[in-house]
Amino acid sequence: MGCLDEGHFNVEHDNVVSNGCVELGLEEEGNTSAIEDAVKVLLLGLGEDVNREGLRKTPLRVAKALREGTRGYRQKVKDIVQGALFPEAGLDNRVGHAGGAGGLVLVRDLDHFSYCEACLLPFQVKCHVGYISSGQRVVGLSKLSRVTDVFAKRLQEPQRLANEICTALHQEIKPAGVAVVIQCSHIHFPNIESVLLDSKHQGWVKILVSSGSGVFENKSADVWADFYNLLKFRGIDREEIQFRVSSDQCWCPSLSSLSAEASSKIEAVNPVTVAAVASILKSLGEDPLRKELAGTPGRFVKWLMNFQNCNMEMRLNGFLGNGMNSSDTNGNANLNDKQICSELNMPFWSQCEHHLLPFHGVVHIGYLGSDGFKPIGKSLLQSIVHFYGFKLQVQERLTRQIAETISPLLGGDVIVVVEASHTCMISRGIQKFGSSTATIAVLGNFLTDASARAMFLQSIPSSTSPEGL
Numbered sequence: 344m345g346c347l348d349e350g351h352f353n354v355e356h357d358n359v360v361s362n363g364c365v366e367l368g369l370e371e372e373g374n375t376s377a378i379e380d381a382v383k384v385l386l387l388g389l390g391e392d393v394n395r396e397g398l399r400k401t402p403l404r405v406a407k408a409l410r411e412g413t414r415g416y417r418q419k420v421k422d423i424v425q426g427a428l429f430p431e432a433g434l435d436n437r438v439g440h441a442g443g444a445g446g447l448v449l450v451r452d453l454d455h456f457s458y459c460e461a462c463l464l465p466f467q468v469k470c471h472v473g474y475i476s477s478g479q480r481v482v483g484l485s486k487l488s489r490v491t492d493v494f495a496k497r498l499q500e501p502q503r504l505a506n507e508i509c510t511a512l513h514q515e516i517k518p519a520g521v522a523v524v525i526q527c528s529h530i531h532f533p534n535i536e537s538v539l540l541d542s543k544h545q546g547w548v549k550i551l552v553s554s555g556s557g558v559f560e561n562k563s564a565d566v567w568a569d570f571y572n573l574l575k576f577r578g579i580d581r582e583e584i585q586f587r588v589s590s591d592q593c594w595c596p597s598l599s600s601l602s603a604e605a606s607s608k609i610e611a612v613n614p615v616t617v618a619a620v621a622s623i624l625k626s627l628g629e630d631p632l633r634k635e636l637a638g639t640p641g642r643f644v645k646w647l648m649n650f651q652n653c654n655m656e657m658r659l660n661g662f663l664g665n666g667m668n669s670s671d672t673n674g675n676a677n678l679n680d681k682q683i684c685s686e687l688n689m690p691f692w693s694q695c696e697h698h699l700l701p702f703h704g705v706v707h708i709g710y711l712g713s714d715g716f717k718p719i720g721k722s723l724l725q726s727i728v729h730f731y732g733f734k735l736q737v738q739e740r741l742t743r744q745i746a747e748t749i750s751p752l753l754g755g756d757v758i759v760v761v762e763a764s765h766t767c768m769i770s771r772g773i774q775k776f777g778s779s780t781a782t783i784a785v786l787g788n789f790l791t792d793a794s795a796r797a798m799f800l801q802s803i804p805s806s807t808s809p810e811g812l
C-alpha cells in the first residue's frame with residue numbers, strides 16, 4: 344500500500360490544471376467575516392475540525408464565493424446598458440422581420456450559474472436572449488450577457504430569472520419585444536437512505552423556461568417561431584417549454600424529497616446550523632423573510648448533513664448484510680491464470696471540502712481474480728463508495744481511500760477510477776457543462792502492468808462519463 348502515491352495520478356479532461364477543484368480568483372468584495380463565522384458553525388455541525396489543513400481556508404473561500412455568486416444584488420442594469428445603446432437604421436423605420444436592425448437579434452448559449460433559492464446549491468444556466476429593436480436603437484451584444492448575469496447572480500428560480508431578464512432588458516432598451524429562453528440543470532438531491540436503497544438514483548434535474556415582452560408577449564406569436572427555429576439545432580423544442588400553472592410548483596429536487604414535517608425535524612435537530620444558514624442569507628442582502636426562502640436553511644442543512652463525519656459501521660449499518668451476495672456484472676480478459684474483474688459505473692455524491700459544493704459522478708473498480716470468483720459483491724463495493732463519498736472530500740483522497748479499503752478485500756491488485764463533475768468548477772465558468780475530472784489509484788500488479796491498466800481503462804464505456812448523468 345506504500346506504493347500508492349507513485350501509482351496515483353490525475354487525468355484532467357479539457358486541459359484544466361487543478362487539484363480536483365479550483366481556487367476561486369474572486370474580487371474582494373465587502374466584508375465576509377459574518378459569513379465565515381457561519382460557515383465555521385456548519386463545519387462544526389458536520390463534526391469536522393475547522394483547523395484541519397484542508398478546511399482552514401474553507402470559510403473564507405465559501406464566503407467569497409457566495410458574495411461573488413450573489414453580486415447581482417449590488418448591480419444595476421441601467422449602469423450596464425446605458426452608453427451601450429447606439430443608433431442603427433432598420434429595414435424601414437418600423438418593426439421588421441427580415442433580419443438586421445429592426446429584425447430579430449438573438450444571442451445564444453450564454454452560460455451562467457445561479458444559486459437555487461430553495462436549497463442554496465448552485466444550478467447551471469444556459470440562456471438564449473433575443474430582441475427586436477425599435478426606434479433605431481440597438482444594444483451592444485455583450486450587454487445581453489452582462490444583464491443576464493446580474494439576475495443569475497442571485498438566489499433564483501428559473502422562471503423568475505427569465506422574467507427578470509426580460510423585464511429589465513425591455514425597460515432599458517425599449518425594443519419592440521424581448522424573448523428569453525433558459526435551460527437549467529440542478530444536481531439531484533440524494534440522501535443516504537434513498538441512495539443506498541436505489542442505485543439508479545442519479546442525474547440532473549432539468550427545466551426549460553421562457554419569458555417574452557412586447558411582440559413576444561403572446562407565446563403563440565409568429566416571432567416566437569423564428570426564435571425557436573434559430574434554436575432548433577440545439578435540441579430545443581418549443582413544445583418542451585414548461586407552462587407551469589403556479590409558482591408554488593418548484594423544480595428544486597430538495598422540495599420533492601423533503602416533506603414539511605421532515606423539514607421541521609431537521610430544524611429541531613440542528614437549530615444552530617439552520618440559524619447559521621439563515622444568517623448567511625441575510626448577509627448576502629436577501630430578505631430571509633421572503634416566502635420562497637422560508638425553508639431554505641433547513642433544506643441546505645439537510646443536504647449538508649449527508650456529509651457528516653462518522654464511522655463506517657454507523658454509515659453502513661444494515662447494508663453490509665446483503666453485500667456478500669453474488670454480483671451482477673462480469674469480468675473478462677485472461678491475465679496468466681488471473682482475470683481482470685470489474686465493477687463499473689457505481690454512482691457517488693460528495694462535497695468538496697474546499698468550497699462546500701457538491702461533486703458527483705461514477706466510480707469504476709477493477710481487480711485481479713481467478714475463475715470469475717468474486718470475493719465481494721457489487722453492493723458492498725457500492726456501499727464503500729458511498730461511505731467515502733458522503734463526507735467532505737477532495738476527489739484525489741476519495742479515490743485513494745476507496746483503493747486502500749478494497750485492496751485487502753480483493754487480493755491487493757486493484758485499480759480505481761473516479762469520474763466526476765465539480766460544481767465548484769462549473770459555477771465559476773472555469774469548466775462547462777459535461778466536463779469532468781478523472782482520477783486513478785492503482786495498487787499491486789496494476790502498478791507495474793501497463794497493459795492490464797490499459798485493458799481495464801478501455802473497458803470503461805465512454806457513455807459512462809458524468810456528462811450523461
Ligand SMILES: [Zn+2]
Pocket residue numbers: 363364365695696697698699700765767768
Ligand atoms: Zn472545490
Ligand SMILES: [Zn+2]
Pocket residue numbers: 459460461462463464529595596597
Ligand atoms: Zn435547489
